[in-house]
Amino acid sequence: MAVVGTGFGGIGAAVALRRAGHDRIALFERGDDVGGVWARNTYPGAACDVPSYVYSFSFAQRRDWSRPCSPRAEIHDYLWRVAHDHGVLDDVHLRTEIVEATWDEPTCEWTLRAADGRTFVADVLVPACGQLTRPAVPDLPGIERFAGPVFHSAEWDHDIDLTGRRVAVVGTGASAVQFVPPVAEAAAHVDVYQRSAPWLLPRSNAPYPRVVREIVERVPGVQVARREGGRLLLEGLIAGLTVAPPARAALEGVSRAFMRLQVPDPELRERTRPDHPLGCKRVLFSSAYLPALGRDDVELVADGIDHVTEHGIVTADGRERPADVLVWGTGFETRFVAPMRIRGRGGRELSEVWGDAPRAHHGITVASFPNMFLLGGPNTNLGVGSVVEMLEAQAGHLVDALARLDAAGADAMDVEPTVMAVSDARVQERLHGSIWTRCDSWYRVEGGRVTANWPGFMREYAARVRRVRPSEYAFWSRPGVADVTATAATGTTAAAATRAGTAATTAGSSAATATAAGSSAGTATAATATAGAAGPTTEEAR
Structure with a gap:
């Protein structure tokens, strides 16, 4: 077989x-x-x-x-x-x-x-x-002229040190939502080029305290209970996307409130507003992505990309933003x-x-x-x-x-x-x-x-x-x-x-x-x- x-x-x-x-x-x-x-x-x-x-x-x-x-x-x-x-x-x-x-x-x-x-x-x-x-890689005009390193998030080049460099991230899907926050911590500046803003829900992901890990490992039934509870929660979210429209609407309200709290700047909030109903595209979970976009050394670019130059990216409005490294966050075929x-x-x-x-x-x-x-x-x-x-x-x-x-x-x-x-x-x-x-x-x-x-x-x-x-x-x-x-x-x-x-x-x-x-x-x-x-x-x- x-x-x-x-x-x-x-x-x-x-x-x-x-x-x-x-x-x-x-x-x-x-x-x-x-x-x-x-x-x-x-x-x-x-x-x-x-x-x-x-x-x-x-x-x-x-x-x-x-x-x-x-x-x-x-x-x-x-x-x-x-x-x-x-x-x-x-x-x-x-x-x-x-x-x-x-x-x-x-x-x-x-x-x-x-x-x-x-x-x-x-x-x-x-x-x-x-x-x-x-990996899906867009064929942007002029990409062959770009002088710096270019790689896809699924083929991350760990030999490239991003410390102190200007990084252009193309795409705002599930991978980009995860890697933009740590990249922003290292780079001198990050431009995130967005075609469509995603819906986001909070993700509390702190390490388990030792006492919690010991309870799960030693107390009979706890592991089964938390697995079944997690499955029921996911099935409830599935219901909201399939058979219970009011639940989906409520979830959309939760997402709007969460995103509003995470983005106090009105202009940035407008750029992060999704243009499609929640669930139509993949819903993303992160409590770190939107705050990263609000950093002084990060810019969310919602204008479409016109072409790539030797030292940066030119958007539809004619503005060129310099870049030392280009990272594709454009998902997969x-x-x-x-x-x-x-x-x-x-x-x-x-x-x-x-x-x-x-x-x-x-x-x-x-x-x-x-x-x-x-x-x-x-x-x-x-x-x-x-x-x-x-x-x-x-x-x-x-x-x-x-x-x-x-x-x-x-x-x-x-x-x-x-x-x-x-x-x-x-x-x-x-x-x-x-x-x-x-x-x-x-x-x-x-x-x-x-x-x-x-x-x-x-x-x-x-x-x-x-x-x-x-x-x-x-x-x-x-x-x-x-x-x-x-x-x-x-x-x-x-x-x-x-x-x-x-x-x-x-x-x-x-x-x-x-x-x-x-x-x-x-x-x-x-x-x-x-x-x-x-x-x-x-x-x-x-």
Whole structure:
């Protein structure tokens, strides 16, 4: 089984598979360490804006978080330890970017190709590469002439000392809200270029007093209570964005009051006033960002950027503001599984099948792409809440699907097109007229369709995907193996099959080799993979 990505989705899927008895798993990570965005995003102030006791796996509850919303390093360490404690690290191929996956009908297997040319074969494909992983960089006129360092917040250049320098920050999204305050502390001057002002809510994130940490660690039930309380609070916020407009209006009032208190200057307050209803775009949590904008050495620039010069940025009003360093706080490209190209039955490419309307049954399975299970797929994001809960539910769905496949004695399963269409239509019907349709954001595509967000509650989604319905799928075996479609559809079981392990084939020069072998429905496959080209193991990299 091939899992692409080692963030919360990939690690959660691998742990779920291992706990269900599957031990032939390979995870592919393009970076130097596991952790996904929490390994790569190292900008100053990087942290989660959801309490860590909720933004974590239910099966791996940590009681010693240093503060409610943990900094990046703690979250990264948590993910690494979960992978280590559940035996996942040995299954990880670091510095291995999967760029293509192709379904082979005769063998009922996926062939994966890495950027360096190596190939891997697996019977199950789990893209868990996340939607917000590729930095979005605007092509500003004249940017090539800028004389100073230029980098994106997701690729922070720690070799650049910002002390005493003039820094231009382009963008005011979730990352910028976190890194602008510490950058302002170090730089001589910061210009923050804003296209759209975000809604902000307070975030009290002081370190836990020692007595609180001891109570959580030693008193039975406290950890469970605070996790359940956090989940209920998030579900209440979700209700405000989905089914309870008065609650959303009240939340908007709270945000207005909070922002007004944080910005006493009337002129700056006007520039920080959002031009869209709360919840239409991502709501941000910070009690440090607005005060940073009010500093004498920080300017919030609301005029549009006209072009970049060798030594600064010129706005639409013709004014040039000098800059020594330019930092993109412009977010990420919002394409599912990109830039990986996935070809399903008949050679159909997933991006072409989707066009500008990504869709999947429960956000997990796509018709004509057998044995593929998306994690973090279309319409499984949340306007507010813990996406970890969604990913954990999807991992459970994956495990149940493989159990159904084994029970049917089949080699492949594919969601019925009509099932996917009806499932998608119901989600879109609930999203019609929702708060997310009332402005342009990464939640929706150019045509107006909301492709990112789930229209309901976290627990509702988890209940919906808890069990796979065999009648919603077609099952079949490799050529020469008895057809099991009819019995699978009625729920009649055949001899259970052992899931095939990931088999890899590649060319390389290292003497160190690893063999992966597995069997499915009585058919065995084996291959030898050269391990040296992939670099050191995760344990060594850590």
